[in-house]
Amino acid sequence: MALRIGLVFPGQGSQSVGMGKALYDAHPLLKSIYDEASTVLGYDVAELCFVGPAERLNRTEFTQPALLVSSLASLKLFEPVGVRPLAVAGHSLGEYSALVAAGGLSFRDAVGLVQKRGRYMSEAVAPGAGLVAALLGLTAETVKGVCRMASPAGVVAAANFNSPGQVVIAGEKAAVERAIELAKAQGCKKAIPLPVSVPVHTPLMQQAADRLAKDLAMVRWSDLNAPLVNNAEAKAINRAQEIQASLVRQLPSSVLWEDTVQTMGKMGVTTFIEIGPGTVLTGLIRRILPGSKLLNVNDPKSLDETLKAVS
Numbered sequence: 168m169a170l171r172i173g174l175v176f177p178g179q180g181s182q183s184v185g186m187g188k189a190l191y192d193a194h195p196l197l198k199s200i201y202d203e204a205s206t207v208l209g210y211d212v213a214e215l216c217f218v219g220p221a222e223r224l225n226r227t228e229f230t231q232p233a234l235l236v237s238s239l240a241s242l243k244l245f246e247p248v249g250v251r252p253l254a255v256a257g258h259s260l261g262e263y264s265a266l267v268a269a270g271g272l273s274f275r276d277a278v279g280l281v282q283k284r285g286r287y288m289s290e291a292v293a294p295g296a297g298l299v300a301a302l303l304g305l306t307a308e309t310v311k312g313v314c315r316m317a318s319p320a321g322v323v324a325a326a327n328f329n330s331p332g333q334v335v336i337a338g339e340k341a342a343v344e345r346a347i348e349l350a351k352a353q354g355c356k357k358a359i360p361l362p363v364s365v366p367v368h369t370p371l372m373q374q375a376a377d378r379l380a381k382d383l384a385m386v387r388w389s390d391l392n393a394p395l396v397n398n399a400e401a402k403a404i405n406r407a408q409e410i411q412a413s414l415v416r417q418l419p420s421s422v423l424w425e426d427t428v429q430t431m432g433k434m435g436v437t438t439f440i441e442i443g444p445g446t447v448l449t450g451l452i453r454r455i456l457p458g459s460k461l462l463n464v465n466d467p468k469s470l471d472e473t474l475k476a477v478s
Contacts (some may be wrong), residue, residue, distance in 0.1 A: 235263055257398075302352065
């Protein structure tokens with residue numbers, strides 16, 4: 168029986184120095200991808216991914232293109248199998264990788280857009296003014312309530328509904344710290360500050376979204392050859408016009424990752440392939456749809472295992 172496949176692409180937080188190097192060394196054809204991205208970005212993206220330094224790689228405007236390029240290099244090696252996914256999705260930044268995979272956007276345009284997206288996000292909030300933290304062990308409704316109660320201290324919102332019992336909150340530092348205190352009083356098992364330099368997916372990103380909207384309007388979009396289940400509403404979209412508007416809404420809105428995966432399941436996806444650095448999404452999907460078959464492509468070993476499983 169043919170596998171019913173969904174492709175998923177990681178977002179910020181999955182980056183690490185050295186990502187993609189083993190695949191790059193094993194497959195010389197990937198050099199052209201990194202070279203093209205370097206031409207667009209104006210710096211050596213392979214060097215940033217493989218050598219770092221970590222401080223630079225972890226800065227939002229560098230993280231985003233680096234992750235996109237690493238993910239699409241992994242995709243390049245998977246493409247010859249000719250898999251037709253039932254749907255694609257990406258976590259925040261990963262939505263841009265998913266759109267390239269589904270034919271909605273050229274690689275070159277995606278690289279330029281995510282560089283700008285990262286820069287606008289960084290410029291929307293002063294360095295050190297924001298905070299991002301994962302709350303474990305609370306329901307989505309409880310987290311929303313905690314954010315409301317903490318709002319007198321500043322902007323704080325549920326940024327990512329990642330999986331049952333894992334919600335990421337973000338916003339102004341004092342408000343996020345207050346929300347963490349309140350969450351612990353409500354039975355939160357653990358609050359983990361995350362190494363993300365910008366409180367994305369909160370109303371603080373509206374200014375960045377408005378700036379990005381102009382750039383999104385300048386590039387060429389195509390209807391998709393596989394539907395994208397989007398972050399903002401967790402619904403399947405495939406028209407070029409819908410995609411642009413969805414990407415603008417995405418920045419100030421919560422990432423509905425748990426609902427996104429559930430939607431893909433309802434569309435018939437039973438095998439999820441995470442394409443790009445790390446296995447963060449694989450771990451989340453395991454908790455959201457425990458019966459799913461989970462594969463990934465991020466190094467030569469996982470590439471071989473995935474190619475065997477789908478061929």
